[in-house]
Amino acid sequence: MTDVKARRDAVFGAGSTLFYDEPVHIVRGEGVYLYAADGTRYLDMYNNVPSVGHCHPHVVEAVSKQIGTLNVHNRYLHEAILEYGERLLATHHDGLASVVFSCTGTEANEVALMMARAATGGQGIICTDAAYHGNSTEVRRLNHCRSSTGDVRSVPFPDGFRFDLDHPGQDPLTCYLDQVQAVIDGFRNDGVDFAGLLFCPLFANEGLPAIPDGFLPAVAELVRRSGGLFICDEVQAGLGRTGNWWGYEVQGFQPDIVSMGKPLGAGMPLAATAGRRDLVEHFRKTFRYFNTFAATPGQAAAGNAVLDVIEAENVLNQVTTVGQQLRDGLRPFMGRCEPMADVRGEGLFVSIEWVTDRRTRTPDAEGAIQVVEQLKARGFLTSNAGAYRNIIKLRPPLVFSEADAAQFLDAFEDVLDGLD
Amino acid sequence: MTDVKARRDAVFGAGSTLFYDEPVHIVRGEGVYLYAADGTRYLDMYNNVPSVGHCHPHVVEAVSKQIGTLNVHNRYLHEAILEYGERLLATHHDGLASVVFSCTGTEANEVALMMARAATGGQGIICTDAAYHGNSTEVRRLNHCRSSTGDVRSVPFPDGFRFDLDHPGQDPLTCYLDQVQAVIDGFRNDGVDFAGLLFCPLFANEGLPAIPDGFLPAVAELVRRSGGLFICDEVQAGLGRTGNWWGYEVQGFQPDIVSMGKPLGAGMPLAATAGRRDLVEHFRKTFRYFNTFAATPGQAAAGNAVLDVIEAENVLNQVTTVGQQLRDGLRPFMGRCEPMADVRGEGLFVSIEWVTDRRTRTPDAEGAIQVVEQLKARGFLTSNAGAYRNIIKLRPPLVFSEADAAQFLDAFEDVLDGLD
Numbered sequence: 001m002t003d004v005k006a007r008r009d010a011v012f013g014a015g016s017t018l019f020y021d022e023p024v025h026i027v028r029g030e031g032v033y034l035y036a037a038d039g040t041r042y043l044d045m046y047n048n049v050p051s052v053g054h055c056h057p058h059v060v061e062a063v064s065k066q067i068g069t070l071n072v073h074n075r076y077l078h079e080a081i082l083e084y085g086e087r088l089l090a091t092h093h094d095g096l097a098s099v100v101f102s103c104t105g106t107e108a109n110e111v112a113l114m115m116a117r118a119a120t121g122g123q124g125i126i127c128t129d130a131a132y133h134g135n136s137t138e139v140r141r142l143n144h145c146r147s148s149t150g151d152v153r154s155v156p157f158p159d160g161f162r163f164d165l166d167h168p169g170q171d172p173l174t175c176y177l178d179q180v181q182a183v184i185d186g187f188r189n190d191g192v193d194f195a196g197l198l199f200c201p202l203f204a205n206e207g208l209p210a211i212p213d214g215f216l217p218a219v220a221e222l223v224r225r226s227g228g229l230f231i232c233d234e235v236q237a238g239l240g241r242t243g244n245w246w247g248y249e250v251q252g253f254q255p256d257i258v259s260m261g262k263p264l265g266a267g268m269p270l271a272a273t274a275g276r277r278d279l280v281e282h283f284r285k286t287f288r289y290f291n292t293f294a295a296t297p298g299q300a301a302a303g304n305a306v307l308d309v310i311e312a313e314n315v316l317n318q319v320t321t322v323g324q325q326l327r328d329g330l331r332p333f334m335g336r337c338e339p340m341a342d343v344r345g346e347g348l349f350v351s352i353e354w355v356t357d358r359r360t361r362t363p364d365a366e367g368a369i370q371v372v373e374q375l376k377a378r379g380f381l382t383s384n385a386g387a388y389r390n391i392i393k394l395r396p397p398l399v400f401s402e403a404d405a406a407q408f409l410d411a412f413e414d415v416l417d418g419l420d
Numbered sequence: 421m422t423d424v425k426a427r428r429d430a431v432f433g434a435g436s437t438l439f440y441d442e443p444v445h446i447v448r449g450e451g452v453y454l455y456a457a458d459g460t461r462y463l464d465m466y467n468n469v470p471s472v473g474h475c476h477p478h479v480v481e482a483v484s485k486q487i488g489t490l491n492v493h494n495r496y497l498h499e500a501i502l503e504y505g506e507r508l509l510a511t512h513h514d515g516l517a518s519v520v521f522s523c524t525g526t527e528a529n530e531v532a533l534m535m536a537r538a539a540t541g542g543q544g545i546i547c548t549d550a551a552y553h554g555n556s557t558e559v560r561r562l563n564h565c566r567s568s569t570g571d572v573r574s575v576p577f578p579d580g581f582r583f584d585l586d587h588p589g590q591d592p593l594t595c596y597l598d599q600v601q602a603v604i605d606g607f608r609n610d611g612v613d614f615a616g617l618l619f620c621p622l623f624a625n626e627g628l629p630a631i632p633d634g635f636l637p638a639v640a641e642l643v644r645r646s647g648g649l650f651i652c653d654e655v656q657a658g659l660g661r662t663g664n665w666w667g668y669e670v671q672g673f674q675p676d677i678v679s680m681g682k683p684l685g686a687g688m689p690l691a692a693t694a695g696r697r698d699l700v701e702h703f704r705k706t707f708r709y710f711n712t713f714a715a716t717p718g719q720a721a722a723g724n725a726v727l728d729v730i731e732a733e734n735v736l737n738q739v740t741t742v743g744q745q746l747r748d749g750l751r752p753f754m755g756r757c758e759p760m761a762d763v764r765g766e767g768l769f770v771s772i773e774w775v776t777d778r779r780t781r782t783p784d785a786e787g788a789i790q791v792v793e794q795l796k797a798r799g800f801l802t803s804n805a806g807a808y809r810n811i812i813k814l815r816p817p818l819v820f821s822e823a824d825a826a827q828f829l830d831a832f833e834d835v836l837d838g839l840d
Contacts, residue, residue: 004497011505012715013518013697015704017495025497029490047492049712055488064484068475070449071687072467075437077424077445085431098433103523103689104713110556135709136530138557262712267491269523269689269713277433284435289555292469292682293524293689295432 019383020376029054032397032404034381042381043404045396051239051263052309053399059266059305066301073292074101080300087307088264089274091245093254098280100273101295105235105261106134108271112198112259113138115275115283116229122193124228126183128157130387132205133198133233142198148183151192155179157203157387160210161342161353162361173212180219184226196229196256201247204236207386208344208351208393217253224256229279235261235271236349240310240398243320243347250346263398268302269293315398322405323347326394329409337416339367350394351386363388374415380408439803440796449474452817452824454801462801463824465816471659471683472729473819479686479725486721493712494521500720507727508684509694511665513674518700520693521715525655525681526554528691532618532679533558535695535703536649542613544648546603548577550807552625553618553653562618568603571612575599577623577807580630581762581773582781593632600639604646616649616676621667624656627806628764628771628813637673644676649699655681655691656769660730660818663740663767670766683818688722689713735818742825743767746814749829757836759787770814771806783808794835800828 004025008016024042028035031053034042044054052059066080074081085099100111117123127133127142131154134140145154156179163172180197187194201216203209220230232255237247239260248255257279261271271294275283283289293299310316327350330343341361342353354368355361368384371392375382385393396404424445428436444462448455451473454462464474472479486500494501505519520531537543547553547562551574554560565574576599583592600617607614621636623629640650652675657667659680668675677699681691691714695703703709713719730736747770750763761781762773774788775781788804791812795802805813816824 004499004502007499007502007506008497010697011502011509011518012520013700013704015701015708017708017710018497019495023495023497026492027490027498029492034490034492034496049493050491054492055490057488060484060488063487064480067483067687068477068480070447070454070475071470072446072449072454072474073469075439075443076454077428077438077443078447079424079427082424082427082431086427089431098431100432104527104711106527106711107524107556114557135707135711136527136556136558137534140707267487267713267716267718277430280433281435284433287555287560288435288437290437291524291526291555293687296687298687 021373032400040379042379043407045380045382045394045408047397048236048241048395049262050266051398052266052306052313052315053397056266056309058309059302062301062305063268063298066297069297071296071298074295078297078300080297080304081295084300084303087304088272092258092274095254095256095276096258096274097277098275100280100283100289101299102271102273102291103269103293104134104271105259106136106139107291108235108259108261108273109133109139109198109233110136111273111283111289112231112257114287115257115273115279116196116231118286119279119282120193120195120227120229122195122228123151124187124192124194125152126180126197127152127154128199128203128206129154130157130206131200148186149190153183153186155183157206158209158211158215160212165361173215173218176212176215177218177222180222184222184228194226194228196231197223198231198233200233200237201250202237202242202346202349204349205385207353207388207391208349210344211251214251216248216251220253220255229256231255231257231259234258239263240316240319241347241349243316243323245316264306265299265302266306268299270299270303310398313399318401319347319398322400322402323350325402326350326405326408329405330412333413333416337419339364348396348398348400352392354390354392363390365389368392371415374418375411378411378414380411441793452820460799462799463827465800465802465814465828467817468656468661468815469682470686471818472686472726472733472735473817476686476729478729479722482721482725483688483718486717489717491716491718494715498717498720500717500724501715504720504723508692508723512678512694515674515676515696516678516694517697518695520700520703520709521719522691522693522711523689523713524554524691525679526556526559527711528655528679528681528693529553529559529618529653530556531693531703531709532651532677534707535677535693535699536616536651538706539699539702540613540615540647540649542615542648543571544607544612544614545572546600546617547572547574548619548623548626549574550577550626551620568606573603573606575603577626578629578631578635580632585781593635593638596632596635597638597642600642604642604648614646614648616651617643618651618653620653620657621670622657622662622766622769624769625805627773627808627811628769630764631671634671636668636671640673640675649676651675651677651679654678659683660736660739661767661769663736663743665736684726685719685722686726688719690719690723730818733819738821739767739818742820742822743770745822746770746825746828749825750832753833753836757839759784768816768818768820772812774810774812783810785809788812791835794838795831798831798834800831
């Protein structure tokens with residue numbers, strides 16, 4: 001393993017991200033399991049890209065067959081990608097009628113920003129102060145943004161867990177909405193035309209916070225009243241993760257534009273931006289956007305096969321059931337473990353908040369990392385995340401079963417026993 | 421086909437790019453051939469992504485096997501992607517020691533720009549006035565750039581075919597170098613710190629112009645003398661297209677950073693940015709760049725299999741031989757066809773310049789499109805391109821044979837007969 005790490009430092013340059021103190025060397029995946037070179041089997045509670053399970057045979061067969069038949073760019077006609085586009089749009093609310101395919105979540109967010117700016121004629125974009133939306137020069141401006149000037153400005157993410165500490169006696173919904181309105185007003189006062197707002201509907205990178213009821217529908221109304229568009233980043237939240245098709249269904253509102261990525265293609269780079277047909281057509285006319293590797297027969301085969309499995313295996317219901325089982329199983333541990341201060345999430349996306357002190361709710365990233373490492377030592381792959389890196393993040397493939405959840409709960413209890 | 425086009429306009433929104441007056445509906449590919457739904461067989465003289473031929477069995481088998489075994493992100497260790505990185509870097513000059521993988525040429529150029537700007541501390545980038553480097557917000561600023569202010573500024577691309585019209589009696593090498601120096605001086609005068617210059621070494625989108633001998637080595641020296649970095653966009657020019665591994669070998673110079681894309685993965689989205697190890701490590705430390713779908717076992721399988729085929733089938737030599745045959749076969753037609761004013765190119769990348777008048781060398785885009793459509797009617801897929809869209813562009817899969825070239829030359833003569 002040391003040799004592999006040294007080779008990696010030379011080929012990639014030192015500093016490329018690796019998980020865990022001692023990185024794992026994975027050689028095989030099947031369903032919810034990953035297997036290391038030394039034979040260790042891990043239960044995968046982190047990966048959302050292989051959403052229907054690692055190396056699902058239906059997906060592997062469909063992609064293999066297609067790349068052996070044709071895989072070429074989209075300036076020729078091909079039916080499979082149209083079928084995929086139709087099926088993907090059919091999972092969304094009716095207002096999302098057309099789609100632009102790309103290869104990565106970053107590209108999907110690039111398209112979304114260009115689409116919103118072209119349609120509104122504005123440049124001003126609102127994001128949260130602890131988001132991550134991708135790795136390009138423009139999209140990076142929205143990551144962990146603390147700006148209150150220029151054309152990209154942030155609002156504090158809604159943090160129901162800590163709200164009363166800084167705002168005793170206030171109403172979180174009113175307070176967070178006022179902050180959005182203040183940025184919209186700031187744009188107007190500074191002569192920056194408003195284009196829209198880009199949020200993950202679960203605020204996944206922020207740490208899956210408790211969001212005040214009705215917050216996102218109310219934000220959408222504020223944004224539209226000021227001529228802006230609501231862009232939903234569904235790269236993590238979408239395609240069944242919450243037990244709904246899309247994260248925006250949790251709070252029940254209808255975004256104008258959605259960007260999608262990670263789970264769509266089960267590892268085939270496949271991303272998409274859907275919008276109202278007029279928005280998409282205006283985007284196409286303005287930019288003549290073309291993406292060589294996107295909207296190909298290969299992408300279509302992967303995307304269609306993933307939808308096949310989600311439908312055939314009744315995955316959305318399973319996500320709802322097993323996600324609830326996980327949270328219900330975890331919550332009682334809070335009674336015996338002081339640092340474990342909150343358990344939140346939707347469907348198979350769970351966050352466990354780790355603190356040094358429940359009264360001050362001081363984030364404990366070190367403690368969260370320690371739990372992640374202990375879980376790894378027991379054969380469970382998780383990670384820490386969130387604005388303060390103190391969230392233990394559980395985001396397994398969607399085909400994670402009740403038995404898998406039970407195994408994890410036993411291991412988690414064992415880790416807690418070791419901490420006591 | 422009308423139905424398919426109508427479905428496409430609904431799903432993608434009207435305005436997505438399609439080739440040809442009557443789009444082709446392709447359903448299968450094999451080697452250098454594409455097959456339409458109506459049974460028509462086309463000789464593919466356009467596609468560079470399936471560089472080793474459509475659906476090459478070795479590539480299909482390698483990718484199918486890998487995606488059935490493991491295809492996961494790169495924060496775990498995996499050897500195949502390291503092997504691929506080592507093999508890819510071994511085809512480059514020794515100065516390019518480390519690599520950042522991504523999914524598209526756009527992303528590779530995003531990384532290259534970030535890398536150059538981080539390393540130099542500058543923002544100023546030089547491109548040509550008729551380039552295309554990708555579709556993101558930042559990279560788009562370099563497309564068909566006409567700016568002489570701000571941090572992205574252009575120089576006229578070297579156009580040996582038309583130089584004497586505007587610059588009678590002048591030396592093209594001196595003239596074009598002076599223009600690069602003028603932009604560097606302009607940055608200095610305006611207080612914009614210089615980061616570097618991004619050129620395709622063949623100026624492919626500009627129209628594969630005749631480049632003055634020694635131009636690129638001299639530009640590299642100018643750029644470095646002013647503290648900048650030379651970035652080579654090898655997305656089209658690279659991986660055997662010229663009969664060399666890389667386009668920069670044609671003029672014999674060593675870029676500091678190269679971006680690579682289209683042909684690397686035979687349709688699997690796979691792109692890369694290579695640089696000196698210190699540049700890559702500075703980039704990694706500065707940006708903590710992570711790309712979920714990049715540097716995966718699936719990308720590695722595709723990339724390694726493409727290199728296997730290029731080596732096993734002696735593709736570089738074939739490219740040199742057949743490319744020369746194509747140009748030698750085309751040039752005599754200039755004697756009988758007034759609009760066909762020049763035949764240029766390197767390896768299997770050929771451009772035919774179409775003009776309304778040889779004296780004025782006025783570009784004739786309409787005429788070029790007419791030839792492209794006539795070739796298509798005879799079963800040959802080409803396109804028009806270049807700064808004036810008057811270039812007939814031939815860029816077949818690299819496994820294009822002498823017999824394929826002979827077939828094409830017959831068809832081309834037949835088209836000319838029809839024009840006479």
